[in-house]
Amino acid sequence: MERKDEAEEAKSKVSVIETWLRKHRLLYVGATRHPFIHSIRDGSVDVSSFKRWLEQDYIFVRAFVPFVATVLLKAWKESFDATDMDVILSGMASLNDEFAWFNKEASKWGVSLTNVAPQKANLDYCRFLESLMSSEVEYTVAITAFWAIETVYQDSFAHCLEDGSNTPEELRDTCQRWGNDGFGQYCHALQSIAEHHLEKASDDVRKRTEAAVLDVLEYEVAFWNMSQGDT
Numbered sequence: 001m002e003r004k005d006e007a008e009e010a011k012s013k014v015s016v017i018e019t020w021l022r023k024h025r026l027l028y029v030g031a032t033r034h035p036f037i038h039s040i041r042d043g044s045v046d047v048s049s050f051k052r053w054l055e056q057d058y059i060f061v062r063a064f065v066p067f068v069a070t071v072l073l074k075a076w077k078e079s080f081d082a083t084d085m086d087v088i089l090s091g092m093a094s095l096n097d098e099f100a101w102f103n104k105e106a107s108k109w110g111v112s113l114t115n116v117a118p119q120k121a122n123l124d125y126c127r128f129l130e131s132l133m134s135s136e137v138e139y140t141v142a143i144t145a146f147w148a149i150e151t152v153y154q155d156s157f158a159h160c161l162e163d164g165s166n167t168p169e170e171l172r173d174t175c176q177r178w179g180n181d182g183f184g185q186y187c188h189a190l191q192s193i194a195e196h197h198l199e200k201a202s203d204d205v206r207k208r209t210e211a212a213v214l215d216v217l218e219y220e221v222a223f224w225n226m227s228q229g230d231t
């Protein structure tokens, strides 16, 4: 009987990440339902904004790869569960495909990805990524920030593919890239890993992880703003 109560309690227990998502709902919605995303979803998107996003995101992804490499290194050193490395490695593999995709998409839109100057919001975000690459930053903080970065794109672009959306045909490929179910499952796998480590983390590490997630959400909002030319 007691065992059953414990199982029931575990089932109804709200996870750390879920608690943060509820607590910071407005910011999360701001990052995943941004006017730029709405404009893709309703078909009113400004082509020059989309092209700016494409150019700037290519620069961001180039900085994202070394960040993910450091998360992989930390998983190897700090996690005893081999699944962590499998999931992170699958993320790296999809980043490899992403470069090919960026090049294809750039030629489709007549955009050159070489010699693009990073804009301030992008530079700030890349600098933040670099700070997370430090060996002083715990694996729990890094893997949870990684989850947040991937999830913002997944949630945003999946919204553009939902029933009732009016996403233009030529933008569906972009939305599929991050909004597809496989990418959704990958984000859930990252969330489970992050949760597992957060459950065991000290209050101090949890606090710093929550702050890093909030930073990610703010940088994502600034990135969408920049894409729209609102900086």
Ligand SMILES: Cc1ncc(CN)c(N)n1
Pocket (backbone or CB within 6 Å): 057, 060, 061, 064, 149, 150, 152, 153, 220, 223
């Ligand atoms: C700014 C940003 N955030 C997230 C992702 C998803 N990797 C991205 N490509 N760019």
